[in-house]
Amino acid sequence: MTTTLELAEAIKDLDGKLRSIEAVLDVAKLRKDKAGLEEAASAPDLWDDQARAQQVTSRLSYVNSEINRVEGLRGRVDDASLLLELAEAEDDPSALTDVAEEITKLRKSIDELEVRTLLSGDYDAREALVSVRSGAGGVDAADFAEMLLRMYLRWAERHGYPTEVYDTSYAEEAGLKSATFAVKVPYAYGTLSVEAGTHRLVRISPFDNQGRRQTSFAAIEVVPVVEQTDDIEIPEDEIRVDVYRASGPGGQGVNTTDSAVRLTHIPTNIVVSCQNERSQLQNKATAMVVLKAKLLARKQAEEAAKIDALRGDVAGSWGDQMRSYVLHPYQMVKDLRTEHETGNPTAVLDGDIDGFIEAGIRWRKQRERAASES
Structure with missing residues (x-):
């Protein structure tokens, strides 16, 4: 005792x-x-x-x-x-x-x-824009992307954080091609930025009539919301605006007017969409917020790349291949950077990811300290 x-x-x-x-x-x-x-x-x-x-x-x-x-x-x-x-x-x-x-x-x-207290980066205190995109693996990857979208929305719900889904592009058979949503609480970016990268799912495919094991991938992108103090100006002639009719699963019409908006930033070929509002003007304004956030993140990445080049850092991005979700032949979710793992993937996919986020933040801080000392 x-x-x-x-x-x-x-x-x-x-x-x-x-x-x-x-x-x-x-x-x-x-x-x-x-x-x-x-x-x-x-x-x-x-x-x-x-x-x-x-x-x-x-x-x-x-x-x-x-x-x-x-x-x-x-x-x-x-x-x-x-x-x-x-x-x-x-x-x-x-x-x-x-x-x-x-x-x-x-x-x-x-x-x-x-x-x-470890969130002290330039943009860590910002709200976050999170994009989920299906990768290799066909319909299983699209289904996995939808599982990850639900996981993050459930995580936010558990904490009482307000969210807003800006755009959802559904796959033909099941799941999502991509989705973008905002987490509207201070420090959402600093907290969720460690989730960026490639997520991998291994399971018996529910879409394979022979019951074979399938590996599929989905990518998570996390960017900070742009504020008035940020120097992000986009000339009108650098943007192509397309309008279209919003649609839901199965191709059913969500709206009866062409209110959804797609913006293409011509110099970078970054494309963003918004279809959650009924007004075309509102959707365009929201899409512009997302586009500016992605351009800010691009600027931040370019600055970080210059610093890494000066340091001689040739390691690959820490976000790539960052987590595996294994549902068969055993049950485990493991972060490949921090070694943090759990044998309860059901809880994780229901939003119980705080342990992974905390381990990721501590791991990133250790990397930053090691880099500053080298």
């Missing part, structure tokens, strides 16, 4: 780690931000500008969540310390067991919060 002294040391360690996290997150500033946002949210003309109103309410929800999370952990650490004193005074073994169990839970929660 763990001794009282060991439990006291464990609580002391957790208290120190939490204090470091509180300092990095700057809880005092968060409280100040909360007061300002609450004042802005109570303004009678707030919803005259819907885009700004959504930004204010989303930011307020995020700040409240962060403050409540930190304050909740602080209260639990203090309560654990008090409970340990009472258990020691009353010589109560069952109370000591309760303290030990709470310390285990606290350590997990504080480690999860510590990951947030």
Whole structure:
């Protein structure tokens, strides 16, 4: 059994780690931000500008969540310390067991919060645009792409993060050719950027009447949402605009007008689409947001490539072939970069991916430190 002294040391360690996290997150500033946002949210003309109103309410929800999370952990650490004193005074073994169990839970929660402090990149605090695209593997790959879209939307739902699907291109037989959606919460980009790369699925194909094992692939792209401070200007003559009728599974019409919009950036041949709004103008505006985000990510990648060239970094992209989902002949999901794995792919595909994301963020931070020291 763990001794009282060991439990006291464990609580002391957790208290120190939490204090470091509180300092990095700057809880005092968060409280100040909360007061300002609450004042802005109570303004009678707030919803005259819907885009700004959504930004204010989303930011307020995020700040409240962060403050409540930190304050909740602080209260639990203090309560654990008090409970340990009472258990020691009353010589109560069952109370000591309760303290030990709470310390285990606290350590997990504080480690999860510590990951947030590792998100310090230029765009990490941004909202995210995520694209899912089917790769090699035919209809199985299209089905896998749809499984991954659901996985990320379920992950966001579990956390209470608002999402919006901008475009969905369905495959002929089943699944998706591609889809793009936004995760509208601060730090969504920094959090999800470690999910970018090629995902691989191995299973008995439900589309093969001979029941053979099939390997299929899907690609995930994650880019930060562009803000007004970003220098991303696109001349009108560099964009080709096509309009078409939105469609759903089976070719059924979603709209009866040509409201869906496809933008092609001629210099780079980047193509984006949006069909979630009924208005052609709204779809064009949303597609432009996605296009600017992809151009910002391209600019960021070019700058990173220059730095890597100066360092002599010739390693392939860390995002490529980053995770395998095996459903047959055994059950396992494994990240090929971090070695993090689980034997429960059903839970993972239902959105339980926090362990993979946290391992990815820590792995990336270690790589950045190693690169800066070389």
